[in-house]
Amino acid sequence: MxxxxxxxxxxxxxxxxxxxxxxxxxxxxxxxxxxxxxxxxxxxxxxxxxxxxxxxWLFVGMTSEIPKRGDYITVEIGQNPVLIIRDADGSVNAFHNTCRHRGSRICTEHRGKVANLVCPYHQWTYDLKGNLLFAGTEMGDSFEKQKHGLKKAHCKNAGGFIFVSLAEEAPQGDFDEFLATLDEYMAPYDVxxxxxxxxxxxxxxxxxxxxxxxxxxxxxxxxxxxxxxxxxxxxxxxxxxxxxxxxxxxxxxxxxxxxxxxxxxxxxxxxxxxxxxxxxxxxxxxxxxxxxxxxxxxxxxxxxxxxxxxxxxxxxxxxxxxxxxxxxxxxxxxxxxxxxxxxxxxxxxxxxxxxxxxxxxxxxxxxxxxxxxxxxxxxxxxxxxxxxxxxxxxxxxxxxxxxxxxxxxxxxxxxxxxxxxxx
Structure with a gap:
């Protein structure tokens, strides 16, 4: 060629x-x-x-940006809005920032703090682990909330760095070995x-x-x-x-x-x-x-x-x-x-x-x-x-x-x- x-x-x-x-x-x-x-x-x-x-695996931010329960940041990975949030037990979770109702973005700001995740379109409400809590009585008695939680993205953090992957299966290889080194080398900084x-x-x-x-x-x-x-x-x-x-x-x-x-x-x-x-x-x-x-x-x-x-x-x-x-x-x-x-x-x-x-x-x-x-x-x-x-x-x-x-x-x-x- x-x-x-x-x-x-x-x-x-x-x-x-x-x-x-x-x-x-x-x-x-x-x-x-x-x-x-x-x-x-x-x-x-x-x-x-x-x-x-x-x-x-993509770098998205630092854990100290979301130090407390309900703190979140958002990123746009191409046409994929992603939400990274700290939950009640201190874990960092990543979700596709799209409501399971009709797909609207849930968190519209670059960073913020919430008690629960509420879609601004029709007020569907999710907890900090992505479980659907409220969809309104309009959905009918047969509606199953447990099947409509937020879609997760793979998320790992080490040394204060947060990484996400949008793949169906998380990429393998030596990434975990790198994360272990990152934990060791970042320890003096107490991120x-x-x-x-x-x-x-x-x-x-x-x-x-x-x-x-x-x-x-x-x-x-x-x-x-x-x-x-x-x-x-x-x-x-x-x-x-x-x-x-x-x-x-x-x-x-x-x-x-x-x-x-x-x-x-x-x-x-x-x-x-x-x-x-x-x-x-x-x-x-x-x-x-x-x-x-x-x-x-x-x-x-x-x-x-x-x-x-x-x-x-x-x-x-x-x-x-x-x-x-x-x-x-x-x-x-x-x-x-x-x-x-x-x-x-x-x-x-x-x-x-x-x-x-x-x-x-x-x-x-x-x-x-x-x-x-x-x-x-x-x-x-x-x-x-x-x-x-x-x-x-x-x-x-x-x-x-x-x-x-x-x-x-x-x-x-x-x-x-x-x-x-x-x-």
Whole structure:
């Protein structure tokens, strides 16, 4: 299949798109970007939604966002509204946010608190475990409430992170092993005793894969992210082929302090393309956290942390999240696709729950670096999308030294799509 064939394709049906997607991924060189339809075709996007976002585990939020009974958050996974709520016994549940009467969304706000879940359309009422409590006498004496509870989505949480899957059967593999590591590595942060300090939702006119590709390399950082590079060392880990000796020495000195404090830091990764990955990396010498000047972001350190120069523990979860855990605050990122050429990037900043805004932390100071970086990345992603839409685009080569993270991501994406299409 040559480039002219790809450029002239017009998919009449989703079946054609699924067949051609498999062929494209099977034929692609591992060190080249994807064919244009995989970044901009609506039918290909639908396959992504069906085979990735409606089947795989997705990061949706943090448990400390819903600390008490009846607290909830909602997310939109394509055309699938999802509700995540804390029930009376403290469990976190996920449901399809659609009433079993006539399908209306039940919770219409981004976050909130309820005693029970009441559909605003006809007041059908559910408890916090999704059981139908009230449907009115209008349904007749033969109506069976127990058969009309909310439809559940698979939900797991570890280390304060909440993941959902919309698949009929929960995805298997090494996800539980990753969750166990996440519990261990997040223990020092005591996430249940944190709170949301700030949040941004950024609309980006770019395919979700371009958002992830941009995140998975720092090749572009020197030319695009001056605020971020005030504090961040671009090396991906100690095995990064670009890492100089002075960085390795700095890492060793910091690792000794982490060991003394009992802070886990060994690199852990799971799945094809290092899909789930945790690594703690130092920031620049003398830097505490990723603020504009490297100084403290919050006067209260998190959990049982004592060392303000803890570096950043980077957590990756494909397909939709990367995160930075630091000594006095942490930052989580979530990507959700909107269309073939639109994405929503959500960023949230968390601090100790006892920290007082305006006294212990300033939300604008916390946000400054990543607000700038996110917007810079938005522009890069949107320009990337516009170039790919051109008839002059053809897949280009990745640097195996600087862009190995992008290659890892596309390895995972390709293998996951092909596996799911083969079922």
């Amino acid at each position: 040559n480039q002219n064939d790809l450029l002239n394709m017009r998919y009449a049906t989703i079946t054609e798109a699924r067949t051609d997607m498999y062929k494209m991924l099977e034929a692609r060189p591992a060190n080249y970007s994807l064919d244009a339809p995989l970044y901009n075709d609506p039918h290909m996007f639908r396959v992504d939604m069906e085979e990735i976002f409606q089947k795989e 249940e005793n944190t709170k949301l300090a700030a949040e941004s939702n950024m609309y980006e006119r770019a395919n979700w894969k371009l958002v992830l590709e941009n995140n998975r390399e720092c090749y572009h950082c020197a030319g695009s992210h001056p605020e971020l590079l005030n504090t961040l060392l671009e090396w991906d880990d100690t095995n990064d082929p670009r890492a100089p000796q002075d960085f390795l020495d700095h890492y060793a000195a910091q690792a000794a302090k982490w060991d003394a404090e009992g802070i886990p830091h060994e690199h852990k990764s799971y799945g094809p393309g290092r899909r789930n990955r945790i690594v703690r990396m130092p920031l620049k010498k003398g830097v505490k956290v990723m603020t504009i000047d490297g100084g403290e972001g919050c006067k209260k350190l998190m959990g049982n942390i004592q060392n303000p120069e803890l570096g950043s523990m980077r957590i990756l979860h494909l397909p939709n999240s990367w995160n930075h855990m630091q000594s006095d605050h942490f930052i989580v990122f979530r990507v959700l696709p909107i269309s073939a050429q639109e994405s929503m990037v959500t960023t949230k900043w968390f601090v100790h729950k006892d920290a007082v805004e305006g006294v212990d932390y300033d939300p604008e100071r916390l946000r400054q670096v990543w607000d700038a970086t996110n917007d810079q990345d938005r522009i890069l992603g949107e320009q990337n999308q516009l170039g790919i839409n051109s008839i002059g685009y053809q897949p280009g080569p990745y640097s195996e030294t600087y862009e190995f993270g992008v290659m890892n991501f596309l390895e995972w994406y390709s293998e996951t799509i092909k596996k799911n299409l083969s079922k």
